[in-house]
Amino acid sequence: MSQAKSAAAANTALIRVQGVNKTFLLGDEPVHALNNIGLSIQAGEYLSVMGPSGSGKSTLLNMLGLLDVPDNGQYWLNGADTVPMSEEQRAVYRRSHIGFVFQSYHLIPRLSASENIELPLILAGIAPAERKRRLAPVIERLGLGSRAGHLPNQLSGGQRQRVAIGRAIIMKPRLLLADEPTGNLDSQSGAEVVQLLEELNADGITLVVVTHDADLGRRASRRIRMVDGVIVSDDCTPSSGTQSRTDQSDAP
């Protein structure tokens, strides 16, 4: 009965995290990377997660992306509790609901830009004709038309990250998770990538960005700050006038 109630609550939000803990062993020291995290994200939100190194923000992102499993607690994504899922089920869920953008792109070096973007479609077992049909508009939108046949090492950093974004959105996921998406880029290409991500958010995709970059973090309409595995601030106000607040929470 309580489960039905939770399910109803989860249906309204895209993501609902409740009482999630995650502990790592770093040598002999247990590190509490996620400490009783509770979080709810509505579809279409633009959220940034900031915090010092080791604050658990990457762990949170991996957990949200079903790459990592919490020790306990509940994580509802798109109306389903993902914690009891098998690894195989999580893989299917990742494929259809979540797109990832990594700091170091993680493109497959031997595959061309378009083949890298196509990869999730291949893994999903979609027929070649249908793949081609879906690929064309994405490549056009990313402005990669002339570079589609190039290998990753023939592309600039900005272009590589755009290929990675193309790969992340080709399955039309509802959730896009970006881990330091501009970390390896110069400011110019970084700005272009951010612009692309924000355009996608404007089109309705839920965007969660983990970053060290305060400027990038401030752009989000909702800003979460983590320290030692705990969410210390969750700021939903519009981006203007939040400077002082962010500075305050820097002090432990």
Next chain:
Amino acid sequence: MIRSRDQLGFSIRALLRQRFRTLMQLIAMSIGVLAVVLLTGLGEGARQYVLGEFSVLGKDILIMLPGRKETSGGMPPMTGEGTRDITLQDAQSLLRLPEVERIAPLVVGNAEISRGARSRETLVLGTNSTFFDIRHIQLARGQILPELPLDQPSPVCVIGTTLKQELFAAEPALGQWVGIDTYRCRVIGILADTGTGLGMNMSEALIMPVASSMQLFNTEGVFRVMIDVRSAMGMGVLSRQIEDIMRERHDGQLDVTLITPDSLLKAFDSILSVLTFAIAGIGAISLFVAGVLIMNMTLITVSQRTAEIGLLKALGASSREVRQLFVTEAVMLSLFGALLGTLLAEILLWLVRIRYPEIPFAAPLWATVAATAIAVGCGFLFSWIPASRAAHMAPVTALQHQNGK
């Protein structure tokens, strides 16, 4: 679920687009397989050669030679007479025994063969028509020695192909006369090119009736008597009977030695078993080396690509699919490697066969099959294990592999 065609395409692309790595792995695998196929081929060829040499002598052949080689140590017999020759009459008398079917006496010597201005010092065999049968000697043209009483000479001879070339070149030799020292005889047959047999190069030999050769070499005794017996059973009894006859004919003294197929077989058997062990050992070591090569290559490949495995999982591939991708790739690679290695080995063996046509170098089927199976098995096993490990790793850990470690 990934489509099987796409899965194959993914693996083929992985192999084709990383040509250097693929090439290195192909080389490693094919060298392993090549070693197995080539070495066992050479070993088996040597074994078959020895076997073939042995089988030139039938199983039912006894060989009698003058002199007693089985003296139980001590001084040679002090009879003053020395060893007596085995005469043609001695040989003929053996036919009295019902178990003895045929005999072929053999006189061996060197003589100068001449025709016109050409001459050549070569091996002369004096024997009878039975010899051709016992030694399975084939003729290229003409006929074998006529069936004559043993003691009747006849001015005919059969010559080997090399000798024919040297004396006649391209001219026809049949019916021509050749000089043998002071004798003359007519060529009635030419041997087929059967190469060597038990140390005699027949292609350079001249074969003539035994009585003629005894006149030529001015001897009363024969070098060997080959005795074709009706059945190999009771060989021991028969050799005792033969020894009795010879003892009787030689005034109560046994001065001949009989070589039975048993004693020959024993000698050959130890050689053959050593060869067989050697081949098995060579094969096992080569297979082991091939397995280790393949294992290393596959382990390196998969560990280098742990990050890729993590990525594929992040993009929604299941552990099983990831494993399948890598196992397909490794198995394809080892299959190609095995094919390449087998092909190379067969080409090399073919070249060796051209160089040494008398030795039947050929890889036994078991070696080729085992080498291919080991290659594919190693490719499968040693990609399955690390790919499974990487695939079961949390995707995050696998993704960090590239940067972290």
